[in-house]
Amino acid sequence: MTLMQELGNRALALGVPISVHLDLTYRCNERCVHCYLDHEDHGEMDTAEVKDVLDQLAAAGVFFLVFSGGEIFMRRDIFELIEYARSLMFCLKLKTNAFMIGENEADRLASLHPDSVQVSIYSHRPEVHDEITKLPRSLERSIAGIRRLRARGLKVIIANVLMRQNLGDYAGVKTLAQELGAEYTVDPTITPMMSGDRSAIQLGIGSVDLKNVFRNPELISNVSEFCAPPPAIDEDVLDEMACSAGHTFCYVSPYGDVFPCVQFPLPTGNLREQKFLEIWRHSAPMNEVRSIRARDLPVCSTCSHVGTCTRCPGLAYMEGNMRGPSSQDCEKSYARTGIPSAGYIRKSLAAASPAGLIQIAVIR
């Protein structure tokens, strides 16, 4: 077991939220076609409020802190907040499009020692990247920002979200990352909007392309292990929790709302009304999320993929039931192994039966 795994286990045993994702703003200078956020400011926390939240998170034992958005550099107080977070000794990870990182900003960031800076790059070709962000020259500016950060020795991670629009460009983005001295990570998941609008999912890559991505050794380190059929289910697997959401991780919105995860918009409390630890420890919805084990999932507990599935309870919640299957993860399990999931079979049967009933009605 690695020290990182030990740390996670210890935090779980102690009920400590070891990791928090804090969106400082939903405002953004880009308008990415797949973004799940409403970019209007509906009353984000001010500097003093964010600092108070940071004090509470540090006292609660949070070690890994992500500052994200929206675009974090849209906030005029961003450096004050980064400096404050670092004075509280958080392991700070920043997510930005790097568009606004000039020489001065890079100098200041370097002096504050964030753990890493993650930048989304969709393509190495401006005509593709800028068409996704809807911001002219965004690729050029993001690359310039990354170069400035790398020149100062900061760790940069290029995140490559795969969609139909940019699927063919991952190799180019990976090469670009190598050239810039940045790490590269790829993600084929498109998240529905927090409002529940699921239209952006159509931008995601289809089953055939997903299957090819999962079998591509350039993107997946151990294809045969990753795509292996699921092992037989044992009782221990049914006692496992879905993920760290609500257990050792949670999400805080710019308005002070606390959720189990970025992808899990189940309201559990608001930091303008309650203290963080009160929400973390005593919120009924948070404790409900925490109580769920694989055996409590009516469909997934019967599925052969239950032990290896990446099932996201937040995506399932957005489909209407946090104990239900997540279609996107059913699709991933199928694309990986070629074996349909219980959720997938159920959905296919449900889709088939109304037509059957209509036929019966016609005969009558």
Next chain:
Amino acid sequence: MSAIYVARISEIAARMLGGEMMIMSARDSTLFSLNETASAIWQAADGLTPLSEIVERAVCATYEVAPQEALQDAEELVRELAAHGILRVSDQPIAEQAS
């Protein structure tokens, strides 16, 4: 024997978890876990207090250990932490203490 001064380095991230100090090195993102005694020494490393005094206050006052033996162990510890870039060691007081 000349005095040793130790100071925490501001570049790192740190948090106490279940009585142990978790430290992430900014140099290479290596994670360290310090036990209770080492955590107490690390927390008291203000750059101005001699290590012998820190050991006396943070270790000898709590644990039944001979001061000389404790100091020897502490010296080994701080040199190891310094080698990993999470602590600064000097034979002079370290004025610049960012954390």
